[in-house]
Amino acid sequence: xxxxxxxxxxxxxxxxxxxxxxxxxxxxxxxxxxxxxxxxxxxxxxxxxxxxxxxxxxxxxxxxxxxxxxxxxxxxxxxxxxxxxxxxxxxxxxxxxxxx
Amino acid sequence: xxxxxxxxxxxxxxxxxxxxxxxxxxxxxxxxxxxxxxxxxxxxxxxxxxxxxxxxxxxxxxxxxxxxxxxxxxxxxxxxxxxxxxxxxxxxxxxxxxxxxxxxxxxxxxxxxxxxxxxxxxxxxxxxxxxxxxxxxxxxxxxxxxxxxxxxxxxxxxxxxxxxxxxxxxxxxxxxxxxxxxxxxxxxxxxxxxxxxxxxxxxxxxxxxxxxxxxxxxxxxxxxxxxxxxxxxxxxxxxxxxxxxxxxxxxxxxxxxxxxxxxxxxxxxxxxxxxxxxxxxxxxxxxxxxxxxxxxxxxxxxxxxxxxxxxxxxxxxxxxxxxxxxxxxxxxxxxxxxxxxxxxxxxxxxxxxxxxxxxxxxxxxxxxxxxxxxxxxxxxxxxxxxxxxxxxxxxxxxxxxxxxxxxxxxxxxxxxxxxxxxxxxxxxxxxxxxxxxxxxxxxxxxxxxxxxxxxxxxxxxxxxxxxxxxxxxxxxxxxxxxxxxxxxxxxxxxxxxx
Numbered sequence: 001x002x003x004x005x006x007x008x009x010x011x012x013x014x015x016x017x018x019x020x021x022x023x024x025x026x027x028x029x030x031x032x033x034x035x036x037x038x039x040x041x042x043x044x045x046x047x048x049x050x051x052x053x054x055x056x057x058x059x060x061x062x063x064x065x066x067x068x069x070x071x072x073x074x075x076x077x078x079x080x081x082x083x084x085x086x087x088x089x090x091x092x093x094x095x096x097x098x099x100x
Numbered sequence: 101x102x103x104x105x106x107x108x109x110x111x112x113x114x115x116x117x118x119x120x121x122x123x124x125x126x127x128x129x130x131x132x133x134x135x136x137x138x139x140x141x142x143x144x145x146x147x148x149x150x151x152x153x154x155x156x157x158x159x160x161x162x163x164x165x166x167x168x169x170x171x172x173x174x175x176x177x178x179x180x181x182x183x184x185x186x187x188x189x190x191x192x193x194x195x196x197x198x199x200x201x202x203x204x205x206x207x208x209x210x211x212x213x214x215x216x217x218x219x220x221x222x223x224x225x226x227x228x229x230x231x232x233x234x235x236x237x238x239x240x241x242x243x244x245x246x247x248x249x250x251x252x253x254x255x256x257x258x259x260x261x262x263x264x265x266x267x268x269x270x271x272x273x274x275x276x277x278x279x280x281x282x283x284x285x286x287x288x289x290x291x292x293x294x295x296x297x298x299x300x301x302x303x304x305x306x307x308x309x310x311x312x313x314x315x316x317x318x319x320x321x322x323x324x325x326x327x328x329x330x331x332x333x334x335x336x337x338x339x340x341x342x343x344x345x346x347x348x349x350x351x352x353x354x355x356x357x358x359x360x361x362x363x364x365x366x367x368x369x370x371x372x373x374x375x376x377x378x379x380x381x382x383x384x385x386x387x388x389x390x391x392x393x394x395x396x397x398x399x400x401x402x403x404x405x406x407x408x409x410x411x412x413x414x415x416x417x418x419x420x421x422x423x424x425x426x427x428x429x430x431x432x433x434x435x436x437x438x439x440x441x442x443x444x445x446x447x448x449x450x451x452x453x454x455x456x457x458x459x460x461x462x463x464x465x466x467x468x469x470x471x472x473x474x475x476x477x478x479x480x481x482x483x484x485x486x487x488x489x490x491x492x493x494x495x496x497x498x499x500x501x502x503x504x505x506x507x508x509x510x511x512x513x514x515x516x517x518x519x520x521x522x523x524x525x526x527x528x529x530x531x532x533x534x535x536x537x538x539x540x541x542x543x544x545x546x547x548x549x550x551x552x553x554x555x556x557x558x559x560x561x562x563x564x565x566x567x568x569x570x571x572x573x574x575x576x577x578x579x580x581x582x583x584x585x586x587x588x589x590x591x592x593x594x595x596x597x598x
Contacts, residue, residue, distance in 0.1 A: 013455075015428060015471055016451070016454040027471065031468070033528075034533075038418075038485065041417050050494055051494060052493040056306050070346065072346070095453070096444060096453055099449075
């Protein structure tokens with residue numbers, strides 16, 4: 001399935017990546033090259049085959065239902081959480097004004 | 101030996117650990133020697149940031165422990181390089197991207213913490229392909245890493261160190277560190293190891309915690325050690341592995357004593373040779389080195405078995421759907437709000453800020469993979485691409501399961517070529533992807549696999565052989581690796597030109 005400039009622009013919008021016109025045009029043949037190549041998977045008969053969900057049989061665990069079960073990933077870490085924020089104010093992440 | 105800086109940097113993990121423990125030299129002497137080599141090799145661009153003080157602090161702590169007669173740990177006194185994909189508290193963790201250029205983690209990754217707890221010290225953060233996406237280290241925001249190896253044609257062309265763990269591989273080959281961490285999503289430990297004449301193992305998926313490793317494709321990402329020989333890999337893997345409740349896919353199993361149980365004896369072992377890996381137009385030297393490896397393992401007592409992995413040719417296309425799909429989801433977190441780069445154009449709203457931030461923060465290959473991933477997961481295409489790829493992945497895992505009914509380990513080349521020149525593959529993303537043709541199938545099946553140096557090709561460049569093992573059988577992989585290492589007697593190293 002080949003993509004055109006319009007489709008790539010739509011994908012880029014979905015992915016929240018701004019592409020300049022030159023970038024957009026360059027991306028079309030590159031993506032088409034890759035997509036044409038992965039098309040060969042269509043040749044494989046996968047009737048009755050379950051898609052892989054876990055590569056090693058493993059059951060997902062639940063942690064103990066207690067506050068701060070692991071202090072490293074528990075709560076009370078506001079300053080550490082905000083330490084790398086590009087804009088943090090009054091103990092919150094700062095973002096540009098959102099008006100819908 | 102003591103006091104001579106050049107000879108200390110010739111030592112590997114085991115020799116350093118044992119020498120420090122025996123008092124042949126101090127950990128500080130070792131750290132100083134490697135710090136000096138790192139400082140003198142900036143032209144190779146292997147380190148994004150060097151941390152000589154961290155290496156010295158760790159070494160002083162080890163020397164103080166020894167003075168008090170305390171145990172020094174599995175990696176006591178060994179300075180290592182840390183791929184800049186592992187979060188290190190207070191030390192820049194960039195994933196070789198502009199997006200995370202100034203990211204200073206508030207926490208330490210599980211794997212790096214385990215290494216420090218085992219007595220290792222950090223020489224610095226190693227260069228890599230941006231967000232670990234690449235096979236040549238050419239997608240790094242911080243520039244190319246130069247492979248210390250050169251072709252014997254006198255041309256001095258700068259060669260790729262492989263990728264994504266290209267800083268790790270080049271630094272070890274150039275004796276800037278005795279060992280380094282790597283991560284392997286579709287060959288990123290094994291292919292760079294092969295390109296630089298060193299060893300590296302990707303363990304079974306889940307052996308090493310992913311917590312604190314910048315995520316690329318979570319169902320494939322797995323950390324592992326890179327070092328100069330198999331024994332050093334075994335030692336370091338023991339220090340890195342182990343159950344971690346903070347990683348939902350961490351294996352809740354005890355860590356085997358890989359080092360103590362190492363044996364190059366292949367008597368009674370069956371080595372599978374997959375016929376689908378012998379591809380049309382295969383590089384002659386690569387084919388020859390594979391045949392040589394088969395002969396070596398036979399000499400070591402193994403029985404050679406012809407096996408079939410029928411879906412091999414579909415592994416790469418499946419990988420290039422699954423990995424970008426997961427990447428597009430994982431990298432959605434870089435939004436300019438919580439950490440990392442923010443690009444806020446004048447008067448921009450929130451959505452414009454996201455798009456501008458991601459345009460500025462990601463390199464071309466990262467954008468390409470996010471777009472592919474977004475496309476194959478989008479409404480109307482999900483089943484045709486993503487679900488089909490995951491079904492093919494099931495078939496690939498079944499191929500291996502069936503093969504392991506008739507063999508104990510599998511022997512194959514690591515990569516279809518030796519190191520290529522920088523720039524040689526970048527014009528066509530597909531040709532670069534094809535370099536991982538032998539590495540990706542084991543990744544898709546979550547199996548342990550390692551590369552060991554096998555010899556030089558006609559251009560004087562190292563070639564690697566790959567051993568793939570059954571689930572949880574790192575020991576079988578390491579043992580076969582050791583058998584090849586003993587037979588290959590690979591002692592050549594790149595002439596120092598830097």
